[in-house]
Amino acid sequence: MLKALALVRNLNSSASGLDFGEFTINPVGPRFNELRQVFSSLDVNPDDWIFEKFYSQADSLVEAIAPGIEEVLLLLRLYDVGDIAFVKLATIAQSVSRSIRPYRAMNDLNSYSPLKFEIAPEKCESWKAFADGIRESRSWNSDWFAAARRFFLSGGAKPFNPARDDVDRIVDYVTALESTLVPENGYNIRRITRRAATLIAPDNPAEKEVVVNFMKKLYAIRSQIVHGSRLADKNREWLFENCSQVELRVRQILTAAVQKLPPGEADRRVALAGLYDPTDEDRGSFVFEKFSEIKEAEVRKAIATKIARLVGE
Numbered sequence: 001m002l003k004a005l006a007l008v009r010n011l012n013s014s015a016s017g018l019d020f021g022e023f024t025i026n027p028v029g030p031r032f033n034e035l036r037q038v039f040s041s042l043d044v045n046p047d048d049w050i051f052e053k054f055y056s057q058a059d060s061l062v063e064a065i066a067p068g069i070e071e072v073l074l075l076l077r078l079y080d081v082g083d084i085a086f087v088k089l090a091t092i093a094q095s096v097s098r099s100i101r102p103y104r105a106m107n108d109l110n111s112y113s114p115l116k117f118e119i120a121p122e123k124c125e126s127w128k129a130f131a132d133g134i135r136e137s138r139s140w141n142s143d144w145f146a147a148a149r150r151f152f153l154s155g156g157a158k159p160f161n162p163a164r165d166d167v168d169r170i171v172d173y174v175t176a177l178e179s180t181l182v183p184e185n186g187y188n189i190r191r192i193t194r195r196a197a198t199l200i201a202p203d204n205p206a207e208k209e210v211v212v213n214f215m216k217k218l219y220a221i222r223s224q225i226v227h228g229s230r231l232a233d234k235n236r237e238w239l240f241e242n243c244s245q246v247e248l249r250v251r252q253i254l255t256a257a258v259q260k261l262p263p264g265e266a267d268r269r270v271a272l273a274g275l276y277d278p279t280d281e282d283r284g285s286f287v288f289e290k291f292s293e294i295k296e297a298e299v300r301k302a303i304a305t306k307i308a309r310l311v312g313e
Helices: 029-038 056-077 123-135 143-156 168-181 188-200 206-225 233-260 264-273 280-292 296-310
Strands: 003-008 024-027 048-055 085-093 096-100
Touching: 003 056, 003 123, 029 096, 048 056, 048 096, 056 085, 056 143, 056 233, 123 233, 143 168, 143 233, 143 264, 168 188, 168 206, 168 233, 188 206, 188 233, 206 233, 206 280, 280 296
Parallel strands: none
Antiparallel strands: 003 048, 003 085, 024 048, 085 096
8 A cells, every 4th residue: 555645735625534435634733743854844834735646556556646736736726716735755665755856747836825725624625526627528638738737836836926037937827838739830818818818718709808908918927027127017917916816717718628629639730720710801900910911112013013013814
């Protein structure tokens, strides 16, 4: 028998313990000294929580421990907004404890976030139903969702503080959405905003417009970050005010995508084009915009002539 443990932070609950069926999460409390020994670390606090899961075949499962626990972390984060963090890992087998080195998104980079993961004991059953549904989704094991979940978890493991331009999370989140919704090249903003809106609000035009505008703003901030600019004050304020909405929308889109989009690349492209694809009017507007940027008169004239010939053919 083998037991895996993870030190948990950024979790709030009125419960004395949480039983999710396949694992439990309980306060460290009186086990404080014991768990400091298990994790070979003084970085265990009495108000931390402890994740525990039992395995029956220790020898064959040790190497699958970290990926399996990361999967649980993913499902907890997708379930609801909140920066729940698994900061240390260990195993106990035959009374011998062994620490596991930090594994990808499971580390202490975001140990003390103000955005807590709130869960009441009666929500454990709801989480189980949610987790089962996601694991049974058609694209749970697809290549594209593997990329999306990697960037989503990476973003959630990073601290978020717009006051210090500490917003790399936004880059990872938008990358997760792009890897999900935009396998093509070009028209990225149009594709990601409109596909996201149609995916999560297919029958609600007002809500679709809200999502489109929200995603445009988020994508613009992401572009500002990756192109080396400091955040404008108005963008810092927007991120502060909309932090929970960013977390909510990203989760809604990824959850809907893994449940609704096909796993195969060709089929996914067809499905995404059905949600939204640039029209000829969109393409024409793009060409006119770029044509208007040409500064030299002779070049403008030459390009206009080429276009005129093309129209006449």
